Amino acid sequence: MSQSSPFWTNFDQVFVLLRHWIESFFPLWLQPAVGTVLGVVAIVAAFPGIFALTTVLERKGLGRMQNRLGPNRVGPLGILQPVADGIKSLTKEDIVPLTADAAVHFLAPVVLVIAVFLGFAVLPIGRNMVLANLDAGLLFFFAIGASTELSVFMAGWSSRNKYSLLGAMRAVAQMISYEVPLLLSSVVAVMIAGSLSTVKIVEAQSGFTGIFPHWYVFTPWGFAGFALFVVAALAETNRSPFDLPEGESELVAGYFTEYSGFKFALFFLGEYLGMFSIAGFAITLFLGGWGAPLSILGFVPSWAWFFAKLFCAIAFFIWLRGTLPRLRQDQLMNFAWKFMLPMSLLNLLVAGAWRFLGEGWSRWVFGSAVLLLAYGLLGRVLMRHQHLGARSYRYAD
Amino acid sequence: MIFGLSVVFVLTSILTVAGALAAALLKNLVHCALSLTVTFAGLALLYLQLDAQFAGFSQILVYIGAVAILVVFAILLTRGSGIPEYRSYSSSWLAGVAIAAGVFALLAWAVVTSLPASPASAAPQVSVQQIGQALMSGYVLPLEIVAVLLTVALIGAVIVAMPEASKGDAK
Amino acid sequence: MTPLAAFLIVAALVFAIGLAISLTRRNAILVLIGIELMLNAANLNLIAFWRFGPHPEALTGMMFAIFSIAVAAAEAAVGLGLAIAYHRSKKTTDLDAMTRMKG
Numbered sequence: 001m002s003q004s005s006p007f008w009t010n011f012d013q014v015f016v017l018l019r020h021w022i023e024s025f026f027p028l029w030l031q032p033a034v035g036t037v038l039g040v041v042a043i044v045a046a047f048p049g050i051f052a053l054t055t056v057l058e059r060k061g062l063g064r065m066q067n068r069l070g071p072n073r074v075g076p077l078g079i080l081q082p083v084a085d086g087i088k089s090l091t092k093e094d095i096v097p098l099t100a101d102a103a104v105h106f107l108a109p110v111v112l113v114i115a116v117f118l119g120f121a122v123l124p125i126g127r128n129m130v131l132a133n134l135d136a137g138l139l140f141f142f143a144i145g146a147s148t149e150l151s152v153f154m155a156g157w158s159s160r161n162k163y164s165l166l167g168a169m170r171a172v173a174q175m176i177s178y179e180v181p182l183l184l185s186s187v188v189a190v191m192i193a194g195s196l197s198t199v200k201i202v203e204a205q206s207g208f209t210g211i212f213p214h215w216y217v218f219t220p221w222g223f224a225g226f227a228l229f230v231v232a233a234l235a236e237t238n239r240s241p242f243d244l245p246e247g248e249s250e251l252v253a254g255y256f257t258e259y260s261g262f263k264f265a266l267f268f269l270g271e272y273l274g275m276f277s278i279a280g281f282a283i284t285l286f287l288g289g290w291g292a293p294l295s296i297l298g299f300v301p302s303w304a305w306f307f308a309k310l311f312c313a314i315a316f317f318i319w320l321r322g323t324l325p326r327l328r329q330d331q332l333m334n335f336a337w338k339f340m341l342p343m344s345l346l347n348l349l350v351a352g353a354w355r356f357l358g359e360g361w362s363r364w365v366f367g368s369a370v371l372l373l374a375y376g377l378l379g380r381v382l383m384r385h386q387h388l389g390a391r392s393y394r395y396a397d
Numbered sequence: 398m399i400f401g402l403s404v405v406f407v408l409t410s411i412l413t414v415a416g417a418l419a420a421a422l423l424k425n426l427v428h429c430a431l432s433l434t435v436t437f438a439g440l441a442l443l444y445l446q447l448d449a450q451f452a453g454f455s456q457i458l459v460y461i462g463a464v465a466i467l468v469v470f471a472i473l474l475t476r477g478s479g480i481p482e483y484r485s486y487s488s489s490w491l492a493g494v495a496i497a498a499g500v501f502a503l504l505a506w507a508v509v510t511s512l513p514a515s516p517a518s519a520a521p522q523v524s525v526q527q528i529g530q531a532l533m534s535g536y537v538l539p540l541e542i543v544a545v546l547l548t549v550a551l552i553g554a555v556i557v558a559m560p561e562a563s564k565g566d567a568k
Numbered sequence: 569m570t571p572l573a574a575f576l577i578v579a580a581l582v583f584a585i586g587l588a589i590s591l592t593r594r595n596a597i598l599v600l601i602g603i604e605l606m607l608n609a610a611n612l613n614l615i616a617f618w619r620f621g622p623h624p625e626a627l628t629g630m631m632f633a634i635f636s637i638a639v640a641a642a643e644a645a646v647g648l649g650l651a652i653a654y655h656r657s658k659k660t661t662d663l664d665a666m667t668r669m670k671g
Contacts, residue, residue, distance in 0.1 A: 104431065136525050139454040146462025150434060153469055157427060169473075172466060179462075196525045402574050410578045417585040417605055426595060433601050436582070440608050443575070447619040452611075452633050459637050464604060464644050471597055471648040475655040483662045486592050493591030501584035508576045521624035528634075531627050539631075543638050550642035558649035560656065 012301040015042070016128050039131040043120045050310075051272045052082035058318045065322035067396045089265035097258050101158040108155035109259070109266035115147045116270045119277040122198050126290045126303035130199055137198040138190060141281060142183055145236065148274060149175045155267070156255035167254030170329055171238060171245035177336040178235035178242075184344035185228035188221050188351040189285040198281075202289030211295045215288035220367030221351040226286040228344050233278040235332070237271060240321040244329055279313040280306075339378055346374050406446060413439030424485050426472045434465045448520045451528055575616035583609035596651045596661045600644060607640040 010017065019038050023031045056078060060070030071078040096105055122137035124130040134140055149172050156168020190196055193204040207214040216222030235242040246254035256267045283289060287309055290302035327335070350367045357363035416436035420429045437460040444453035487493075532540050569577075586605030589598055611633045618629020655661050 101425075101427075104428075134450065136450050136454055139451065139458065139525075143454045143457035143462065146458050149466055150431075150461065150469075153466065154431065157469075157473070165473075169470075172470075176463075176466065194526070402569065402571065406571070406574065410574075413578065414581050414585070417582050420598075420601060420605070421585055421589045421593075426597065429598060429601060433604070436605065437608065440582075440612060443578070443612060444615055447575070447615050449615045449619065449630055449633070452615055452630055452637075455634060455637055456608075456611075459641050460604075460608070464641055467644060467648055468597065468601060468604075471652055474652050475597065475661050483594060483660075483664070485594060487594045487664055490592035494588050496591060497584045497588035500587055501580055504580035504583070505577055508573050508580065513570060521619070523624075523627065523630065528627065528630065531631060536631050539635055543635055547638065547642050550646050554645040554649035557646065558652045 008299040008301075012127060012303075014301070015126070015303065036131070043131065044117065047120060047273055047276055048269065050276060050314075051269060052086075054272060054276075054314055054318075055085065056081045057314070058321070061315070061318045062322045065319075086265070089262055092261035094261040094263065095258075097159060097161070099160045100258060101160070104154050104158035105258075106263075108151050108158060109263045109270065111154065112148055112151035112270035113266050113273075115144050115151065116273045116277065118144045119274070120280075123277060123280045124199050124202050124284060124289055125280075125306050126301065129290075129303060133199050134197065136196045138186065138196045138201075138281075138285075141198075141277075142179075142186075145274075145278070146179065148270070151270075152255055155259070159255075159258035161258055164255050164257045167245045167257070171255055174238070174242060174245060174329075174332055174336075175236055177333055178232045178340070181228055181336060181340035181344045182232035182236060184341070185225045185232060185347060186281075186285055188225045188347055189216055191348070191351050192216065192221075192355065198284050198289075202284055202291065205288040206291045208295040213288055213291055213293055213295070215286065215291070215293075217286040217288075219354065220364065220371055221347050221354055222286055224343065224347045224350070224371050226282065228340055228347065229282050229286065232336075232340065233275075233282060234317070234320070235336070237275045237278060239275060239317060241324040241327050242332060244326055244332065275317065276310065276314070279310055279317070283309045283313065334382070338382055342378060343371075343374060346370065403446075406443075409439055409442045409446065413443065427469065430465060430468045430472060433468065434461055437461050437465065448523070451523070451525055570620075572616055572620040576613060579609045579612040579616065582612070594663050596654070596663050596666070597648065599663065600647045600651065603647070604640060604644055607636065607643075611636050 019035055022038060023034050026034050056071065059081070060072075060078060063070030071081045074080045074084045096102060119141050121131045122134055122141055152171045152175070153168050156164045156166075156171070159165075189201055193201040195201065195204075205213065205215050212218070217226045234240075238245055246256070256264060259267060283306065290306045292298045292300060292302075292305055350370050353370075354363050354367055357366065413436050416432045416434075416439055419432035420436065423429050423432065437456065441453045441456040441461075444456060583606050586602045586609060589602030589605065591602075593599065593602070614629045614633045614636065618624055618627075618633075621629065651661060654666065658665075
């Protein structure tokens, strides 16, 4: 069947049609509320399901990268491991230290999970499939992301434990430092798309020249913005190589040392969901959201492309975790303030010049030249005191 | 509708005022800072009810994401993470409360006895693009001045809070 | 009670509570918290008057509130820096003990 046949259009919009069908059973004044509830239920069901899948994929992926098998006992190839983990975390004893601040200790994971779920509301998962089409959607997402820092601090302080407090201070300092490059590197997409609404940003990238898409990552400023955004996103979600606040060999477990049982599972869930939502935003801003990579593949449903890209992003994060060593705190902070902030400011300049120079090859040359020059010069200047020896490899036999 | 006000508004204002009261009455400083955060969130919800989306989200981003964390860090750096060893309320607290009550009574009297406002206009459709245009056309001077102010405040705060360099080895 | 009056009363209440915090508590950082509450109450007034005023499309109230948020954040940073600096030399944040200019 041809690409734009009604079958493929309906398949693309199958969830929207399903929602309309369920809404039709309710009176007219109740329908918007029912639609919203259905959207919320879908998000709460889908993303923790992806979380469960990611935990087992990560453990097996890391295991393979470290030359060992991952979990392989529960279910075929260990696929049912998240079920076992869930049962374990629900039935473990919930220990709260005697001197801990009980109210704040209880509220910290709750605040984290609420803030992280709120962030999914402005993510466009497919064509016409966004829970809240806010005019200032991107600002909403970053505002909610900033609230997660407070829950990290609450967890660390309420435990009355030196390791927790130290981990929390380090985590908050890291998250605040990397928030500035995160916001600045996303502003370039906003500048060129002309709107803060995530739906409009994805629609601005949905054109094709020939068969190649108009994704922002294929432009000089978009590529630099994407790279900066991904690095800052790794640091925001405390993901390796920026996981000093929670590295097991560093601080026991950092700010959630004193959490056990279900609250620990909530923190784990909140962290991974944060990773998904910020990966979803990187996809929305730079990788074309739900758009197809080649125009001939446009018949595949939009939500399938979004989840495929999300899966690739998750695989990339797992790969990074298994490969790169952890950064030290001062290396982290130097990197944020001395490298990423100037690069994201220069990126703003390049994106402005992109708009200003108009169509043609000159803006490509100018953009690429400025960014490559800045990258080379900044790198050289900042690394002038590091004397690295020749690289040596050691393989396990 | 209670007294002609929507239920959402009543609940949000109760949350806001309760947070502010908790910040006033609690002894533990970090609890005061966290209830201040609840007040900020309630105020952001009130802005959203007034169709000021951009102001509401900026309130969350700036106040909860930055100012609240700043306050909490300052409390920890001044070792106030428990109940302070001096009394929480100063000896002239009654005068302070009386002045605050007087200010509230005056403001409430002014609001209640003023002329009724013109009927509420339809919700203004403010897009972020309009705010951007306004910032770059009519409000560009305040924007630049605020930029300079923020830079000065940044440098000033760092210099004020920086530990003094030891002068021992500069002889 | 018109919605505008209700918002103004809530703002007046938050302002009065912020004023009470600044006047009655002894810790320097709590005074700054009170000042932040007063600024927030003024912002709520601005937005309420913008919404129910005659010309909301002129965006004056919203702009004023946004600049006020920025300035209040800057002021909080400097004020807290001062409190930290004072604590570093005198090891206290008790306002009743900050009676001398020397130091």
